[in-house]
Amino acid sequence: xxxxxxxDVEQIALLARLALDDDEVERMRVDLxxxxxxxxxxxxxxxxxxxxxxxxxxxxxRLRDDVAAPSLPVEVALRGAPEVVDDCFxxxxxxxxxxxxxx
Amino acid sequence: xxxxxLDRWEPVIGLEVHVQLATASKAFSSSAIAFGAPPNSLTxxxxxxxxxxxxxxxxxxxxxxxxxxxxxxxxxxxxSRFARKHYFYPDSPKGYQISQYDEPLCEGGAIxxxxxxxxxxxxxxRIHLEEDAGKNTHTAGTTSLVDLNRCGVPLVEVVSEPDVRxxxxxxxYMRALHALVRYLGISEADMEKGQMRCDxxxxxxxxxxxxxxxxxxxxxxxSFRFVQKAIEHEILxxxxxxxxxxxxxxxxxxxxxxxxxxxxxxxxxEALDYRYFPDPxxxxxxxxxxxxxxxxxxxxxxxxxxxxxxVALGLALDDARTLMVDRDLGDYFDAALQARGDAALQARGDAALxARGDAAxxxxxxxxxxxxxxxxxxxDGRAVADSPVTPAGLAALVRLVDDDVISGKIxxxxxxxxxxxxxxxxxxxxxxxxxxxxDAGAIEALxxxxxxxxxxxxxxxxxxxxxxxxxxxxxxxKASGGKxxxxxxxxxxxxxxxx
Numbered sequence: 298x299x300x301x302x303x304x305d306v307e308q309i310a311l312l313a314r315l316a317l318d319d320d321e322v323e324r325m326r327v328d329l330x331x332x333x334x335x336x337x338x339x340x341x342x343x344x345x346x347x348x349x350x351x352x353x354x355x356x357x358x359r360l361r362d363d364v365a366a367p368s369l370p371v372e373v374a375l376r377g378a379p380e381v382v383d384d385c386f387x388x389x390x391x392x393x394x395x396x397x398x399x400x
Numbered sequence: 401x402x403x404x405x406l407d408r409w410e411p412v413i414g415l416e417v418h419v420q421l422a423t424a425s426k427a428f429s430s431s432a433i434a435f436g437a438p439p440n441s442l443t444x445x446x447x448x449x450x451x452x453x454x455x456x457x458x459x460x461x462x463x464x465x466x467x468x469x470x471x472x473x474x475x476x477x478x479x480s481r482f483a484r485k486h487y488f489y490p491d492s493p494k495g496y497q498i499s500q501y502d503e504p505l506c507e508g509g510a511i512x513x514x515x516x517x518x519x520x521x522x523x524x525x526r527i528h529l530e531e532d533a534g535k536n537t538h539t540a541g542t543t544s545l546v547d548l549n550r551c552g553v554p555l556v557e558v559v560s561e562p563d564v565r566x567x568x569x570x571x572x573y574m575r576a577l578h579a580l581v582r583y584l585g586i587s588e589a590d591m592e593k594g595q596m597r598c599d600x601x602x603x604x605x606x607x608x609x610x611x612x613x614x615x616x617x618x619x620x621x622x623s624f625r626f627v628q629k630a631i632e633h634e635i636l637x638x639x640x641x642x643x644x645x646x647x648x649x650x651x652x653x654x655x656x657x658x659x660x661x662x663x664x665x666x667x668x669x670e671a672l673d674y675r676y677f678p679d680p681x682x683x684x685x686x687x688x689x690x691x692x693x694x695x696x697x698x699x700x701x702x703x704x705x706x707x708x709x710x711v712a713l714g715l716a717l718d719d720a721r722t723l724m725v726d727r728d729l730g731d732y733f734d735a736a737l738q739a740r741g742d743a744a745l746q747a748r749g750d751a752a753l754x755a756r757g758d759a760a761x762x763x764x765x766x767x768x769x770x771x772x773x774x775x776x777x778x779x780d781g782r783a784v785a786d787s788p789v790t791p792a793g794l795a796a797l798v799r800l801v802d803d804d805v806i807s808g809k810i811x812x813x814x815x816x817x818x819x820x821x822x823x824x825x826x827x828x829x830x831x832x833x834x835x836x837x838x839d840a841g842a843i844e845a846l847x848x849x850x851x852x853x854x855x856x857x858x859x860x861x862x863x864x865x866x867x868x869x870x871x872x873x874x875x876x877x878k879a880s881g882g883k884x885x886x887x888x889x890x891x892x893x894x895x896x897x898x899x
Contacts, residue, residue: 308673312486312673312675314488351481351678351680351684352678352680352683352684354683356683357683357684357685357686358457358482358682358683358684358685358686359456359457360456360457360458360459360462361425361430361456361457361458361459362459362460363423363424363425363458363459363460363461364424364425364430365424365425365430365431365432365433366425366430366431366432366444367432368431368432368441368442368443368444369443369444369445369448371438371439371440371441374440374441374443374448374548375440377448377450380543382539382543382545383439383545384438384439384440384441385439385440385537385545385546385547386440386490386545386546386548387543387544387545387546388490388543388544388545388546389542389543389544390538390541390542390543390544391489391490391536391538391544
């Protein structure tokens with residue numbers, strides 16, 4: 298198992314939107330590497346032909362009937378907003394100007 | 401687009417289309433769905449991504465997606481999986497989008513379309529389920545305003561293989577998919593409301609080459625017209641780069657419909673890493689055979705089946721395509737044809753009608769519908785369903801033309817008036833006595849008057865100016881108020897002038 302590089306940690310931090318200072322990066326590098334080494338023990342098990350388990354409970358997805366229920370009042374929905382303008386969450390400008398984000 | 405570009409370069413286009421599914425509630429919670437509701441009035445703890453909120457999937461959304469899969473001939477996975485796609489964006493409060501990754505609901509299949517007078521099939525890679533994000537409005541200042549009403553609306557993403565070869569074909573693909581989801585009743589698919597949205601992957605390769613070129617992804621294409629314009633623009637942009645010896649950069653570009661151009665979405669240097677993994681909140685999505693069989697049995701006539709039926713009726717492929725891509729227009733035609741057929745049955749024994757046969761009647765009906773009536777509706781921006789002229793009304797009018805009871809010219813006039821007033825066209829014909837004069841005696845009397853009133857022209861005609869016959873026919877038609885049968889008038893005039 299290769300040791301984790303500082304760049305790896307910085308990339309993971311960026312993806313998780315975590316601002317780490319130099320000391321924290323180093324601490325995370327060491328800690329995360331230890332976690333990975335620990336998890337590596339699992340690689341020793343022969344899993345040939347074993348379907349990956351993604352859920353601990355053996356059940357299928359339960360479905361819901363398509364019935365609408367009352368929504369939260371607007372003021373309740375906005376209670377956690379950093380700032381409210383025109384009943385919208387007001388946030389710093391985003392690069393994408395499309396207004397459509399699902400991708 | 402200049403043809404020489406397309407002589408050198410072959411466009412290779414793949415499309416990713418998001419379609420909102422028509423449900424009353426959201427994909428993973430019971431929050432209602434409505435277009436144009438006050439901002440943030442359609443939310444609940446699941447939509448807001450509040451801690452502890454758990455998603456429960458909407459059965460109707462699943463059924464809609466399976467219907468689409470069956471309609472395109474895809475393989476429906478009996479066991480598929482929801483995955484989390486991670487990205488930080490304020491319109492997605494959870495910090496991830498629930499989507500499907502390596503085990504999507506549908507794989508394979510194809511969208512059939514008509515382009516350039518030819519039928520084609522564009523293969524599909526997959527159709528998967530996911531949830532929509534909220535909507536950002538960008539202020540002039542330094543903030544964006546987020547409305548989460550759209551957040552959690554169920555979507556299917558339809559991903560095509562890179563089988564599309566022109567901008568026009570891409571637009572036809574969108575029309576065919578639009579028609580399909582509307583026929584299936586699984587989406588309103590109104591592009592203006594964002595209920596159907598298109599991203600296009602475009603690359604060029606030298607004609608004859610098999611390897612793909614570097615592609616750019618175009619986003620934010622929100623009308624059929626823009627699909628074609630945006631792709632044409634991209635083809636030219638890439639051709640210009642390649643012709644100048646440059647290389648196309650793999651990037652995402654944002655189409656700006658108002659400006660008719662696209663711009664690179666920079667700031668994406670950080671390679672996107674969505675860190676997909678199976679959503680621990682959502683176990684395996686199981687679809688059993690009985691569900692699939694039930695949904696299959698409930699499928700309506702699909703667009704291409706209608707196209708085949710119309711072509712078999714005798715319509716030209718392009719007319720059949722026009723009636724196919726718009727379900728309401730196709731339904732209108734079917735209703736009019738039915739009314740026409742009923743009238744024909746009542747008139748059984750009418751030798752002239754029998755001789756023309758059903759194909760001619762269908763073609764004639766299609767011409768009047770696609771030509772005059774649709775022209776008027778489009779001019780006024782009216783929906784076919786709101787046509788002031790009913791299918792039975794149009795059928796009655798066209799029958800009068802086909803049976804030579806009125807001339808085509810009068811029929812155009814009657815149709816325009818019926819369209820304006822909402823009155824039945826055949827009622828206008830009866831009330832105003834517009835039936836064509838087919839009585840040879842009456843036409844001959846008129847013809848004599850015309851010839852006597854124009855001795856100079858008659859002499860010239862007899863002196864060899866054959867083309868003056870048109871003048872006499874015109875005079876006679878005018879004198880009869882357009883009601884004389886033109887063939888009969890022409891015949892009688894020729895005889896009279898010769899005599």
